[in-house]
Amino acid sequence: MVTAVTSRNARRYAAWPATCALLALTGCAGQGSVEDRPAADAAEHFARDVGSDPSAACGLLAPQTRVKLEDEHGPCVQALPGSKVPHDAGSVREVKVYGKDAVAHLERDTVFLARFDDGWRVTAAGCTPNGDRPYDCDVEGS
């Protein structure tokens, strides 16, 4: 359940230049993406399942992220709950979607996602801010 989804921007696609310009001129540029909700749902499901249903949470990891986790720490269903990813990160406070990429700020975690053919998948979780540098993420694909 998404309690609050702030969509400060985010269009799925910027479409043609002229369309973008017209969108911006008409004030539509700040409207949220139709993908805000699906991305936020995936982040919340993942956050909820890490502790209660690791198998489901592992199913929400992006392929490369899961491979890396298993390469380094063994089977996902054990490695994921044993990682620093919070077991109940709470609900999404803000989600930002740009094309096939999204970041969701939950109450106790920040989760990065990408939209694959079968839906939104978590590319990185257990992330803490690192100033102007990229987040430090305990589980990530690259």
Added chain:
Amino acid sequence: MTRRQGRVGPTRPRLRENGLSLFFGAILLLSLVGQAFTGQAGYNDQALDSGLPTFTLVEYVTSSQFAVDVAENWQSEYLQFLLFILLTIYLFQKGSTESKPLDKRGRESDEDQKVAEHAQPDSPAWAKVRGWRLSLYSHSLGLTMGLIFVLSWLAQFVAGHSAYNAEQIQQLSDPLGWTDYLLAPDFWNRTLQNWQSEFLAVGSMVVLSIYLRERGSPESKPVGEPHGSTGSQG
């Protein structure tokens, strides 16, 4: 024989009369298609390397990544022509085909411009009568180029913001807001790298046309025209 001529007759003159615009329209489309395919391939190569989702061709040509690459080039082209159109009213380059003769500075007289009572029978309708239509039509080329420039630059900003933020997220960083992106190196680097190439091209044309010739081209002086001759075309 006669019937055959009747069939091809009307088409060929039309092609001949519009060859330049048709040719450039065609190579524009071909270039855009090529850009779409190569851009998609490049994006997908990087996405696969990073374990991220790829784009279909349709997804790519409707993506902010494609839009910003197109728009950043369009805006600079229209800026180039806008500046060229406006600056050549007041600035000269002695000997260049791209400059007016040195005694024609400014907006010129109504007689020179063939407007109002100086209009010809086949002059454009809005050039024949004084009033807002004549004022608007007198600046219609600059206004249109300027409008397309502004819209293209705006499109570059909007699409660039989205494309940049997608990349930020892929690199596990926070996306930027509109104001931050307006000040971001990405926006200005995309802008300025295109501007400098356009300014170089125009400057080169202005200067090289003083001394060099291309026989038969209206962009060149006649081959035997003196270097100091300004505003003449071959």
